[in-house]
Amino acid sequence: MIEGNRKGGVGVVDPWFEAVKRGLDLQKAGNKAGAQALYQQVLAQNPQHALALHLSGVLAGQFGRLREAVELLQRSVMLNPADPLAWNNFANALQDFGAMQDALAAISRAVEIAPGYATAWVTRGTILQTLSRHEEAADAFRAALSLAPEKGAVWASLWRVSMESCQWGELADIVPKIQMDLAQGKPTLLPFEALSFCEDQAVHQKCARAYGEGILTREDISPFRHLPRPRNSRIKVAYLSSDFHEHATAHLTAGMFEAHDRSRFETFGVSFGPDDGSPMRIRLSKAFEHFLDVREWTNEAIAEHLRALQIDIAVDLKGYTRDARASVLLRKPAPVVVNYLGYPGTLGLPIYDYVIGDATVTPFSNQSDYAEKLVHMPNCYQVNDNRRNIAVDTPSREDEGLPSNAFVFAAFNNCYKITPAFFTVWMRLLREVPGGVLWLICESKTIQDRLRAEASSCGVAAERLVFARRLPLAQHLARHAHAGLLLDTLPYNAHTTASDALWAGVPVITLQGRAFAGRVAASLLHAAQLPELIAHSLDDYLELAKTLANDAERLKGLKRHLSNKRMSLPLFDTGGFTSALEQAFLVMHDRWHAGLPPEQFAVPTLLTSSQ
Incomplete structure (x- = not known):
């Protein structure tokens, strides 16, 4: 050159x-x-x-x-x-x-x-x-x-695009090449790809660490050092995200931001995503005490500003996902940096002090797979906004292209989460539940045709796959009324998709995996007091789905449980969750002021090695 x-x-x-x-x-x-x-x-x-x-x-x-x-x-x-x-x-x-x-x-x-x-x-x-x-x-x-x-x-890129478009024909050639690289210690996958590729948390950690170190090297980052300073009257907590607009993360978190105790916490929303002018954007801009739109700022400028504001705790709601600004957090803009919600796994570098989890998604026995110290929330790590609106007018079955009397198995996960193994089980389920249909979300006609062809090759009529149109959240939640069950996937579970279904009164069947991304639905079901819907093998998963589809009374009982107890279930206790998270922040803050290193603990009972 x-x-x-x-x-x-x-x-x-x-x-x-x-x-x-x-x-x-x-x-x-x-x-x-x-x-x-x-x-x-x-x-x-x-x-x-x-x-x-x-x-x-x-x-x-x-x-x-x-x-x-x-x-x-x-x-x-x-x-x-x-x-x-x-x-x-x-x-x-x-x-x-x-x-x-x-x-x-x-x-x-x-x-x-x-x-x-x-x-x-x-x-x-x-x-x-x-x-x-x-x-x-x-x-x-x-x-x-x-x-x-x-x-x-x-x-790895070819694998990812094949999964996103359900082009499974080449996977037998692609997957072994990636596995060979991983076996040789090469972090071939991007961190988010690794979560969907396998359940090996050592691989997840290795890929995340390599990615984070790449950012540090490429941007020539030297993390800030923070010297002890007088305690503020209130703890300053900054939440950083590109999703402070009409987005799934916003629908989970808005109520939490509003519920923070402002007598003890000063909250900052740091937005580096678009302003879509939506009601959610307006709500979020009011939910924080301070709302900073920094999308035009450099990463360095954002980090410097947070340090100048003397933020005590910086919470990364994105991790290594699309539109993230991880290099802001890797500059250590606050004495305590927390990985929460957006990325279900380790970010690979101890610059992040803590990751918010729970006993199901991040058991303490898995600490060696995390660069961050594990924090257990009392019930479930995922916050839920109990003000999510469900539209009064429910779209009809005809509107949704659903047969009038068919049992509907909903599978609303993104296409990249659908593996050939799970699709095969779903097709077997449809063969064994006459008249049942599989309800998916996919706007691409090419992918729809591809999945229908796969169904036909499994002996299932193509028309038994029905594809839902995209709708605003309130209408989407309302149409869950037509679903009998939501079927989950592995190695990457339904996350917001699962809590949406439970909020709308639809039972979720999951297969609990080994890594964070594959244990989320199990955590949600524990917090919804429905642990009996957690399967531990594909055969159990199939049998459970088939049994419930054929047992109308038992299924009605599960739906009554969700409908009648919705506002009292731990999963949807927004205020209780916020109070527990604030208690976690207090522990993190106190440890730093005492000169103690980060350590794993559970809320409300502390389980630290120093005790």
């Missing part, structure tokens, strides 16, 4: 070549600040230096200055439109900025210039996957693998 820029034109030597090369050497050695200084010197003398703009744009992206990265890289490709590396990095910057269609156009230019450039095909696949153009994404990943079959992370 450097050699191609030694001359600025025919016979013209680039006088800034050596400076740019020294900057690149520093960048590769990890001295990003030194590299940036050299690039800035070059650009001060020659603002049209394409390579300096390119490399400076890459650094800006690594430092989290997303708008600046886009602007610098755009200038670079305009000056040197024949450079496929610059187009690839421009596409990545646009993707990070959220301009997906522009990102697709940029990466299309890169592969047009250099069709043998494997990395560009990977970038193209990732962008198409984000746009839910799954078949095209899979083709791009296959193109990358044809050029560089040793790229283990691309096999």
Whole structure:
């Protein structure tokens, strides 16, 4: 890349070549600040230096200055439109900025210039996957693998897009390649992918740690150190999320934010997601004592501001999920940093002091699988807002495309959670429950057709799969009235999907797994006082579903339990949950002020090694 820029034109030597090369050497050695200084010197003398703009744009992206990265890289490709590396990095910057269609156009230019450039095909696949153009994404990943079959992370990407689109035909070839890499200690999977790929918590931890360390290195982060300071009259708690709008996480947490005891806690909502102008956004902006819209801020600026505010406890509601800003938390913007709700697993680095769990999802015996110390909530780790509205007008069965008298098995998890093993069990269930239908949520006609073809191959009529349309939450909750049971998946359970069903009065059948992501529904059922709906093998799961579908009286009893006791069940005690979480915050805060390291404990009974 450097050699191609030694001359600025025919016979013209680039006088800034050596400076740019020294900057690149520093960048590769990890001295990003030194590299940036050299690039800035070059650009001060020659603002049209394409390579300096390119490399400076890459650094800006690594430092989290997303708008600046886009602007610098755009200038670079305009000056040197024949450079496929610059187009690839421009596409990545646009993707990070959220301009997906522009990102697709940029990466299309890169592969047009250099069709043998494997990395560009990977970038193209990732962008198409984000746009839910799954078949095209899979083709791009296959193109990358044809050029560089040793790229283990691309096999992981192909696996992910195959699961999202229910293209299961290639899994027998894809899965062993990923397993081989994992067995060799290579953290091939992104952390969130790992949760869906297997139940091995050591793999989850390894992938999370590698991802977090990658952020620390790429952004050249040195976590803040916090010196003891006088206690504030109130504990300052900041919740960080991109989901403070019409989103599942907001529907779970809004009541908790409102219920905080402001005589003891000063709450901050730190939003780096969109403002959709929805009633939920308005409600959330009022739920916190302070609501900060920081979506245009850099990660560094957000962290510095939280430190300046003297936040005591920073709560990460995203972890390593889409639209997260983990590098804010990895800067240690508060003395205590907590992993809660958004990511069901360890974040892999002890910069995070605690993870909020419970005795079911995070038993203390699993502490070695977590970089954070485990905190047990008394009933269930998942908060629920007991003000969630269920629409009065229920969509009819006809509106939903459901047969008038059929038993309805709802399976409302996202498509990527549906594994071939569970789909096979569901098809067996439909064969053994005559007239029953499977009610799924999927908007893609291609995926719908694919699942119907799978059903036919299992001996089940395609029309017995019914696909629900997307509806606002209140209407979605109301139409649960047509469901007899909600069927869960593994290794990644229903989370909000399961608590929505229970809130709407629909029993949930789950298979309890080994890792956090696969034990959530079991935790919800314990807190709903329905542990009898937790299965421990696929055979038990099938038999339980079949038994309940054929026992109308028993099923009515389960629904009466949920309907009659809804407001008294621990699962839906928003105020009680908030009080317990506040007690947990007090323990964390007191330990830090006492100079004690984080330690696992249960609320309300402390189980610390220091006692």
